[in-house]
Amino acid sequence: MNYYEQNRQNFLEGLQTFLRIPSISTLxxxxxxxxxxxxxxxxxxxxxxxxxxxxxxGEGNPLVYAEWTGAPGKPTLLLYGHYDVQPPDPLDAWKSPPFEPAIRGDDIFARGSSDDKGQIYILMKAVEGLLKSRGRLPVNVKFLIEGEEETGGEHIEAYVRSKPPRLxxxxxVICDTEMFAPDLPTLCVGLRGIVYAELHVEGANHDLHSGVYGGAAPNPIQAIAEILSTLKDRDGHIRIPDFYKRVVQPAAKEREAWARLPFDVAEYTHKxxxxxxxxxxxxxxxFERLWARPTLEVHGIRGGFTxxxxKTVIPARAVAKISTRLVFDQRPDEAFAQLQKAVKDSCPRGVTAEVKLIHLAAPSLVNPDNPFIRAAADAMKQVFGKETVYIRSGGSIPIVGLFDQYLGIPSVMMGFGLPDDNLHAPNEKFHLPNFFRGIEAVARYLEVLGA
Amino acid sequence: MNYYEQNRQNFLEGLQTFLRIPSISTLxxxxxxxxxxxxxxxxxxxxxxxxxxxxxxGEGNPLVYAEWTGAPGKPTLLLYGHYDVQPPDPLDAWKSPPFEPAIRGDDIFARGSSDDKGQIYILMKAVEGLLKSRGRLPVNVKFLIEGEEETGGEHIEAYVRSKPPRLxxxxxVICDTEMFAPDLPTLCVGLRGIVYAELHVEGANHDLHSGVYGGAAPNPIQAIAEILSTLKDRDGHIRIPDFYKRVVQPAAKEREAWARLPFDVAEYTHKxxxxxxxxxxxxxxxFERLWARPTLEVHGIRGGFTxxxxKTVIPARAVAKISTRLVFDQRPDEAFAQLQKAVKDSCPRGVTAEVKLIHLAAPSLVNPDNPFIRAAADAMKQVFGKETVYIRSGGSIPIVGLFDQYLGIPSVMMGFGLPDDNLHAPNEKFHLPNFFRGIEAVARYLEVLGA
Structure with a gap:
């Protein structure tokens, strides 16, 4: 029995201790x-x-750093994850309290179990196992674990931008993504970027009576509806000029691999x-729509009497939160400028429209032929006993773009969550077989890479 | 000096007493x-x-009834108004307390001064003056004063629908409208009707992450924007099929009269x-847009994260409050059915849309050649010394339709408010010269009609 098999109970108890800390970064x-x-x-x-x-x-929540650099000439990996968690509300939807980890069947239920404490604990225990059983690692590692991932990650962004030599x-290696299906080793090789903005529309400088002024007064809600329906057509095509110009189509090989992924469309759609x-x-x-095409979505809208x-009011203003997800090789700054121009051009008479930037992140795409990815795929395959699949994610992980831009390094997105883990929702869980196999897969990865 | 001249101070003091009662029907x-x-x-x-x-x-706030029917063979007028008022908020915007009437210059400031206590007090004092000075009236009158006008008027509606013989x-005669300009005697001969509804749009049965599902998930806010922009074009034309079918165009004579109204378009627009x-x-x-054309307005909208x-959520639902103002000879039931059908037909894929009726009222149009209107115009002209103008109102006064439908009588809308009276707003006021001349004008009206 190796170190990993001997220490399963220790690992589980350590994880439970970690999960009991309500490290909610937004509160x-x-x-x-x-x-x-x-x-x-x-x-x-x-x-x-x-x-x-x-x-x-620093100004925000502390970063945790640690390193082992005793393998000169071998590659150096930067291991990233976050120890902060989302708020647990609504509390009454939880079957067991969010910060009292409960094991039911093969799953451990707690806020942060999957996102991201369980996953960074995998990284920590994989490294511990190698060091404890052999006294050394096959490669050099540097841990960088942050505590603001759920609130914008400003501290780590500033830190990475400063390009400290120790990084x-x-x-x-980013351990904050999902496997496509249970038991299916998965590497994420692409992420969408994002431009998140607010659309403010103003009409008259005060609310007006719709009987007295209806037919002469501009209506900011109608105007925002006009603008939104101009930016995207009914079939989901974004109508912002030149918006698709830089979009790189997925290769035929990647498309074919996606078509082979095990997938039940009815279950996905309805359940x-x-x-x-x-x-x-x-x-x-x-999958191309979700992973390789930009989208434009309205997240919220508010205006007038609700x-x-x-109440027969023509409101003075209305606001919508909108974002566009970007794919390789779109540029967030350019996309935001295009969005601003399109809003200006589609703004109806009588109102003014302004687009205010909230945040942005670049899309990323990693070549699966990269040796760090190939080694990860090998290690995952060995541990899970199945061919590793490559997927992309429709979401955005800004740190990947920052590592690329400021440190000049690719990210290996090796995650062990599952699609039904209830991230950011009540009854978040982590699949324990993935937890234990994840530890072994990461250890194997370091071995493959250092061989 | 006649009764009206002698009693100006009494009238003013009586009005002040009336205005001190905070008869807010919504609270x-x-x-x-x-x-x-x-x-x-x-x-x-x-x-x-x-x-x-x-x-x-009855179930709601009491109606006040009183009559004088000592003029057999002479016409009988039903005098309508309301004693309830709007809430005064925001209180800190008032220059003097809303229920402590303050006279500044020619105006009396208090909640309800113009809408509608000052105006019904005109009716009451006109009748009092004739009775006190001559012992009789030239015509028969029946007062019907309600206390729920600001909250929907359900009690009076039920009462009128029951067609009580005493009505x-x-x-x-409805004393709840405005003069087009100070010193300009005005009769309102048309009102728009209204259909007020809520538009509910639902997509998936729970909120979804816009990164994970954007590109596959229906977005109810985008859908509501699509629907709203389909119902009306950018130039304000309603695109509901057959919606304009019953719209009666104003006569050339009426249009010409509107074109002669004293009106400063820049002042109206900007100030x-x-x-x-x-x-x-x-x-x-x-004026045709405001008074003789139907409109469609969104009053409020709400959905998702605001x-x-x-927050990168694709919300599960969105709701908008919408109304359409109707003009003669549109039918509210038919218009609501047309709206429902148009929403259904314009609803994008993946979402369901439902239109829920909140309330409706029929439009009305009175022929100015009606003898009751002609007499009112004569009386107003005599008191104000200017030719009476005929306008319509873009708003809706449901009681007019009810009187027409259930009692079979036309309404004479003889009002003494001014466009800047701050109805439903802080610093509501009533122009005192209009108050005193209004009393004389109503008395003169009864005389002209009984002659």
Missing amino acids: TEHKPDIQCAAEFVRNELRAAGLANAELIE RADAA EMGSKELVGEPEVEL AEGA | TEHKPDIQCAAEFVRNELRAAGLANAELIE RADAA EMGSKELVGEPEVEL AEGA
């Missing part, structure tokens, strides 16, 4: 818990045998999404 | 004030010499409306 009253979680990670890394384990304090590495049907560009296959009953 | 804690205001009206009518002055109690009359420009059907003149910051 300031949890500041002490944030500190506690950061120290827990540092102490575990130090106990595992890593050097220079410390908190990097020099050959590749990053997972809770929808009557799938929409979006009809001439584009589903309480019970009737 | 249940003001129920005692509602009762107090109803009793004040009844007592004043009784003291003026009217018979059968009483409260008609038999030849015409109604009164606070708008950069006027919008609406470009080929239609302004708090500060960014």
Whole structure:
């Protein structure tokens, strides 16, 4: 029995201790818990045998750093994840309390179990296992674990932008993604970027009576509807000029691999999404729509009178939150400028429209022939006993773009979550077989890479 | 000096007493004030010499009834108004407390001064003056004053629908409208009707992550924008099939009279409306757009995430409050059915849309050649010394349709408010010269009609 088999119970108990810390980064009253979680990670890394384990304090929540650099001439990996978690509300939807980890069947239920404490614990325990059983690692590693991923990650962004020498590495490993299906080893090789903005529309400088002024007064809600329906057509095509200009089509080989993924469209549509049907560009296959096509979505809208009953007001203003997801090789700055121009051009008479940027992130695409990806695919295949599949994600992980831009390194997105893990929702869970196999897969990855 | 000249100070003091009662019908804690205001009206009518002055109690706030029917063979007028008022908020925007009437210059400031206590007090004092100075009236009158005008008027609607014999009359006089300009005697001869509804759009049965599902998930906010922009074009034309079918164009004579109304379009646009420009059907003149064309307006919209910051959610539902103002000879039921069908037909894939009716009212149009209107125009002209103008109102007064439909009588809309009276807003006022001339004009009207 090897170290990993011997220590399963220890790993599980350690994870439970970690999950009991309510390190919710959006709520300031949890500041002490944030500190506690950061120290827990540092102490575990130090106990595992890593050097220079410390908190990097700054304006936001502390970063945790630790390293082992005893393999000169071998590659250096930057291991990333986050110790902060989403708020647990609504609390009454949880079957067991969110910060009292409960094991039911093969799953452990707790806020942060999958996103991302369970996953960074995999990285930590994989490294611990190699160091404890052999006294050394096959490659060099540097841990960088943050505590603001759920609130924007401003601290780590500033830190990475400053290009500190200690972050020099050959590749990053991000353990914050999903496997496509249970038991199916998966690597994520592409992410969409995002431009998130607010659309503010103003008409008259005060609310007006719709009887007295209807027929002469501009209506900002009608105008926002006009603008939104101009930006995207009914089939999901974005109508912003030149918006698709830089979009790189997926290679035929990648498309064919996607078509072979095990997938039940009815289950996905009705059960997972809770929808009557799938929409979006009809001439584009589903995975390409989700992973390789930009989208434009309205996240929220507000204007005028919305309480019970009737009020005949023409409101003075309306606001919508919108974002566009970008794909390789779109540029966030350019996309935002295109969006601004399209809104200006489609703005009806009588109102003014302004687009305010909230945040942006670049899309990323990693070549699967990259040796760091190939080694990860090999390691995953060995541990799970199945061919590793390559997917992309429709979501955005800004750190990947930052690592690329400021550190010049590719990211290996090796994740062990599952699509039904209830991320950001009640009853978040982590699949324990993935937890244990994840630890072994990461250890194997370091071995393959160092061989 | 006649009775009216002698009693100016009494009238003013009586009005102040009336205005001090905070008879806010939307707030249940003001129920005692509602009762107090109803009793004040009844007592004043009784003291003026009217018979059968009483409260008609029912499920809602009491109606006040009183009559004088001592002129057999002469016409009978039903005098309508309301004693309830809007809430005064925001309180800190008032220069003097809303229920402590303050006279500044020629105006009296108080909630309800113009809408509608000042105006019904005109009716009451006109009748009182004739009875006190001559012992009789030239025509028969029946007062019907309600206390739910600001909250839907359900009680009076049920009462009128029951066609009580005591409401038999030849015409109604409604003292709840405006003069087109100061010193310009004005009769309102048309009102728009209304269909007020909620548009509910639902997509998936739960909120979805826009990164994970964007490109496949239906978006109810985008869908509601599509629907709204399909129902009306950018130039303000309603695109609901057959919607304009029954619209009766104003006669050339009426249009010409509107073109002669004293009107400063720049002042109206920038100062009164606070708008950069006027919008609406470009080929239609302004007064026709406001008074003789149907409109479709969104009053409020709500959906998804609207708090500060960014949340990348595709919401499960969105709702908008919409209304269409109807003109003669449109039918509210038919218009609602047309709206429902148009929404159904324009609903994008993947979502369901439902239109729920909140309330409706028929449009009305009175022929100015009607003898009751002609007499009113004569009386107004005599008192104000200027030719009476005929306007319509873009708003809706449901009681006019009810009087027409259930009592079979036309309404004479003889009002003494001004466009800048701040109805439903802070610093509501009533122009005192209009108050005193209004009393004389109503008295003169009864004389002209009884001659």
